[in-house]
Amino acid sequence: MIEVRELTKRYGRTVAVDRLSCTVEPGKVTGFLGPNGAGKTTTMNIALGLHRPTSGEVLIGGRRYGDLRQPMRHVGALLDAGAVHPARSAHHHLRWLALSNGIGYRRVTETLEMVGLAGVARKKVGGFSLGMRQRLGVAAALLGDPGVLMFDEPVNGLDPDGIRWIRELMRSLAAEGRTVLLSSHVMSELEQTADRLVIVGRGRLIADTTVRELADRFGRLEDAYVSLTSQAVEYPAGREGIA
Numbered sequence: 001m002i003e004v005r006e007l008t009k010r011y012g013r014t015v016a017v018d019r020l021s022c023t024v025e026p027g028k029v030t031g032f033l034g035p036n037g038a039g040k041t042t043t044m045n046i047a048l049g050l051h052r053p054t055s056g057e058v059l060i061g062g063r064r065y066g067d068l069r070q071p072m073r074h075v076g077a078l079l080d081a082g083a084v085h086p087a088r089s090a091h092h093h094l095r096w097l098a099l100s101n102g103i104g105y106r107r108v109t110e111t112l113e114m115v116g117l118a119g120v121a122r123k124k125v126g127g128f129s130l131g132m133r134q135r136l137g138v139a140a141a142l143l144g145d146p147g148v149l150m151f152d153e154p155v156n157g158l159d160p161d162g163i164r165w166i167r168e169l170m171r172s173l174a175a176e177g178r179t180v181l182l183s184s185h186v187m188s189e190l191e192q193t194a195d196r197l198v199i200v201g202r203g204r205l206i207a208d209t210t211v212r213e214l215a216d217r218f219g220r221l222e223d224a225y226v227s228l229t230s231q232a233v234e235y236p237a238g239r240e241g242i243a
């Protein structure tokens with residue numbers, strides 16, 4: 001479970017996250033949805049101990065990230081799939097991560113097979129396509145067999161096969177009882193995958209609901225999303241000076 005409690009993050013005068021509270025439950029895919037700049041990445045970065053909150057907290061399985069012993073066994077994340085040394089092989093990258101986190105060698109082979117990279121495991125990551133890098137990022141997230149997974153815009157740049165693969169993976173991870181948080185700024189990416197939706201705008205909670213509830217209330221989900229977030233878009237269409 002992920003618990004976000006009264007979370008606020010300011011960068012200078014920018015309020016990236018504004019007293020956000022929500023609970024992300026196990027056994028479900030929860031979509032974390034909001035326009036650009038809504039505070040999704042910031043919230044995830046704080047959950048993963050990469051940024052410090054101004055106030056409030058995020059708990060993973062009841063503990064702050066900094067208090068987790070062997071964090072990769074509790075939480076895995078795909079944030080920036082490009083952040084891998086290009087001269088390293090996929091296998092080398094994962095083995096290094098495993099070693100530094102007390103994870104056994106067998107799990108490296110296992111995760112490479114799970115994400116379909118076993119055949120290119122010894123090739124340099126520099127030659128990987130975006131889809132292959134995403135798969136490697138997912139393998140790294142799964143390495144510690146964690147109960148909580150966070151994926152920041154995981155389908156960005158993927159082809160239809162890759163998109164289907166990642167959707168099915170999310171669903172199967174949730175079916176195994178894991179907590180799966182999946183961020184996106186596009187409703188259509190989430191409507192087939194997510195059970196619950198946490199919708200944010202300008203750092204604030206706009207809705208904490210289910211896909212079904214939203215569909216019942218608004219009909220088309222995309223309409224629901226546009227209507228709910230219309231006040232929270234940084235650069236609304238038609239504003240002067242913006243094409």
Ligand SMILES: Nc1ncnc2c1ncn2[C@@H]1O[C@H](COP(=O)(O)OP(=O)(O)OP(=O)(O)O)[C@@H](O)[C@H]1O
Nearest residue numbers: 011014016034035036037038039040041042043185
């Ligand atoms: N390191 C930083 N320094 C200053 N401002 C930041 C920093 N990180 C984020 N921000 C600002 O905080 C706000 C929230 O950004 P964040 O990246 O969390 O939003 P997001 O919902 O993930 O958006 P996107 O969908 O575009 O990734 C934005 O206004 C952004 O410009």
